[in-house]
Amino acid sequence: MLKILFAPLQGYTTGIYRKAHAEIFGGVDAYYAPFLRIENGKPREKDLRDLDASTIPQIIANGVDEFKSLANALITKGYTEIDFNMGCPFPMQVNRHRGAGLLSDKQAVQVIMDEIKKLSSAANGTAPVKFSVKMRLGQNSPDEAFALLPILNETPLAHITIHPRLGKQQYKGAIDFNAFERFYNECTHPLVYNGDITSVSQICEMERRYPKLTGVMIGRGLLAQPSLAAEYKGLCDTNCAASSQCFLGKILQMHDIIFDYACKTYQGDSQILSHIQIFWEYLEPNIPKKIFKRIKKAGKLNEYNEAIAQLK
Numbered sequence: 001m002l003k004i005l006f007a008p009l010q011g012y013t014t015g016i017y018r019k020a021h022a023e024i025f026g027g028v029d030a031y032y033a034p035f036l037r038i039e040n041g042k043p044r045e046k047d048l049r050d051l052d053a054s055t056i057p058q059i060i061a062n063g064v065d066e067f068k069s070l071a072n073a074l075i076t077k078g079y080t081e082i083d084f085n086m087g088c089p090f091p092m093q094v095n096r097h098r099g100a101g102l103l104s105d106k107q108a109v110q111v112i113m114d115e116i117k118k119l120s121s122a123a124n125g126t127a128p129v130k131f132s133v134k135m136r137l138g139q140n141s142p143d144e145a146f147a148l149l150p151i152l153n154e155t156p157l158a159h160i161t162i163h164p165r166l167g168k169q170q171y172k173g174a175i176d177f178n179a180f181e182r183f184y185n186e187c188t189h190p191l192v193y194n195g196d197i198t199s200v201s202q203i204c205e206m207e208r209r210y211p212k213l214t215g216v217m218i219g220r221g222l223l224a225q226p227s228l229a230a231e232y233k234g235l236c237d238t239n240c241a242a243s244s245q246c247f248l249g250k251i252l253q254m255h256d257i258i259f260d261y262a263c264k265t266y267q268g269d270s271q272i273l274s275h276i277q278i279f280w281e282y283l284e285p286n287i288p289k290k291i292f293k294r295i296k297k298a299g300k301l302n303e304y305n306e307a308i309a310q311l312k
């Protein structure tokens, strides 16, 4: 059976979202936090605060100095597993030599991998830290990933997660399965596939086609159908398929946890609404259209609560 990893999505898979998902739906082997980055010369406090012990943190860096600063902040907090982002396609990051913007710089990646080697061995009396990498095939060409692969194969990594698109494609356009297959054959680390998985049958197909695969990482598919991992694991009865009463009941339980948190944490209708309306965004295909529209349009908490009551 493949491991199911919940992909990080900045703004969506927040600490409270991950906690509520684990409690209500489950079936996920590991939750990854959206990337921690340097802001004003130091690790961004807001991102550090949103981490919890049951999540694997992720960092994004433009070179070894940022990498060290972020990794050390997490190690100091007691984390022993860290994911390194070499896939983010957002121009804000790519143009600053981060995420997919790093893939074409073999030298910078080599220096970061040397640092991973150091931190992965129990040097200096500190506990060894496990690292994984989440990456794309390249920013502009799959040649970038294949040029890096010998360096990555030489680095002690727990696994590599590959999203077989280019950074310039962002999250759309065809997935390059030919390049994925080559990467799958040449990568010596446990490999996790990521990209466009939305059903149990797709997960089973990946398992059948790629027997060496360790797991799949799923983002938007799980946001749209939070029962997906539990369904694959056989933890959810078949009545809990998307759109069913059982599914909606669980969605509402998950919602209530996140809504309560938003009400306690933020002030004023518009702040609270902006944090809770995002919960519904990817769920659109799985809830009645009219109610979805009312939820999205609500500008006041009482309008929002009336829309939610219609789902009950």
Ligand SMILES: Cc1cc2nc3c(=O)[nH]c(=O)nc-3n(C[C@H](O)[C@H](O)[C@H](O)COP(=O)(O)O)c2cc1C
Pocket: 007, 008, 009, 010, 011, 033, 034, 035, 058, 085, 087, 088, 134, 163, 171, 194, 195, 196, 197, 217, 218, 219, 220, 221
């Ligand atoms: C809005 C948004 C935010 C994202 N934030 C992150 C992030 O912080 N770190 C990361 O590694 N990937 C991030 N991703 C990429 C996802 O983790 C995932 O790789 C991508 O959505 C493809 O997988 P999927 O088709 O299963 O959703 C983000 C994607 C989106 C759309």
